Amino acid sequence: MLVNDWRERKKAATRQRIQDAAIELFLVKGYEATTVEEIAAAAGVSHMTFFRYFPAKDLVVTADPYDPMIAELVAARPAEEPPLLRLRRALAEGFTYLEERELATVRARARLILDTPALRAQLWQQERDTAELVATALAGGVPDLRFRVLAGAGMAAMTAAVVQWAGDDETASLAELIDRAFQALT
Amino acid sequence: MLVNDWRERKKAATRQRIQDAAIELFLVKGYEATTVEEIAAAAGVSHMTFFRYFPAKDLVVTADPYDPMIAELVAARPAEEPPLLRLRRALAEGFTYLEERELATVRARARLILDTPALRAQLWQQERDTAELVATALAGGVPDLRFRVLAGAGMAAMTAAVVQWAGDDETASLAELIDRAFQALT
DNA sequence: ACCCCATACGTTATCTACTAACATGTTAGA
DNA sequence: TCTAACATGTTAGTAGATAACGTATGGGGT
Helix, strand or coil, rough: CCCHHHHHHHHHHHHHHHHHHHHHHHHHHHHCCHHHHHHHHCCCCCCCHHHHHHHCCEEEEEEECCHHHHHHHHHHHHCCCCCHHHHHHHHHHHHHHHHHHHHHHHHHHHHHCCCHHHHHHHHHHHHHHHHHHHHHHHHHHCCCCHHHHHHHHHHHHHHHHHHHHHHHHHHHCCHHHHHHHHHHHC | HHHHHHHHHHHHHHHHHHHHHHHHHHHHHEEEECCHHHHHHHHHCCCHHHHCCCCCHHHHHCCCHHHHHHHHHHCCCCCCCHHHHHHHHHHHHHHHHHHHHHHHHHHHHHHHHHHHHHHHHHHHHHEEEEHHHHHHHHHHHCCCCCHHHHHHHHHHHHHHHHHHHCCCCCCCCCCHHHHHHHCCCC
């Protein structure tokens, strides 16, 4: 079983190399102007290896572990709370945890995504998937229209906050913006 | 100026021919399995003409006049109403107008879009654009975070309703689902 | 130490969406 | 009738994505 460890770590490393090379190139040359072949060359692999790790070019940017995390946080909160408050608190927890390390990276990536149509498309799809997960967590089973609406509204609030936060250096902190966004919802 | 009329009508006709041919092929063979060349051939044009009318393959399905219409309806309603009620009433008006003619077509197209990842991506982007238009209409100028959240939440409610309506033949009417969705929001 | 084989990676070919350059034909107006 | 504008076609090319097939590296059983 030691073998698997070694292989997994090697794979994780090349995956990271590809992703780093890609984002660096995107920030310098722009997303559209950067070809997969260039990324692969910069990471020292062939274009096939790129596609084995990221089935599509945009996934190298949009693949992200946070969205599923939100659903877990929602499920972890007491079911007695009203749905929107539950979601709000869950998000607050999540973003507080983030605050300490990766906020700058997240912001840079958010900007890249928001400035690139091809990447934005994926993002909205992802938001929708997360909304369904959140709705399921809120309902504690298959959600009905009511829970889907609430989850969707909550995601919309979060998205509005993130968009403002990413677009303006002078704006408030992300946590505060999310708080304000949920306030507007009630 | 008579000339322009004639040319415009001819252009509108070929545009329609292309779109009809495309949607028919999509429904029969599926979106991915249908090539632009096939669509162009079925419509009796070259693939370049296709792209002149629809800059991207997916636009032949997702290009749609309803989303801008919503913003107009919102702006037309009295500004004294609370924002969410205003949006709700505006949507009610719009879908009542629709009811009389194209509902079946809209439903078929909605299903095609919801079943095709490549089309879904565009749809969410479009929803976002509409939300911005609605937010502007609600604010009567450049919207702040509050109006953006409300507009986004409203669009989320509408989307949830449309998704359920498109997915289930036995479900309630679209107007009623939208009404229920907005009820869940308050 | 030997071979075996799984597994990651590369090479090559091909498809398709999409774009650009240039050619052609048709029609409105002088 | 000539010409300028405009819609369309032809051709060639780029880039994302997939499939078939070959190769090498390293682990485990004998």
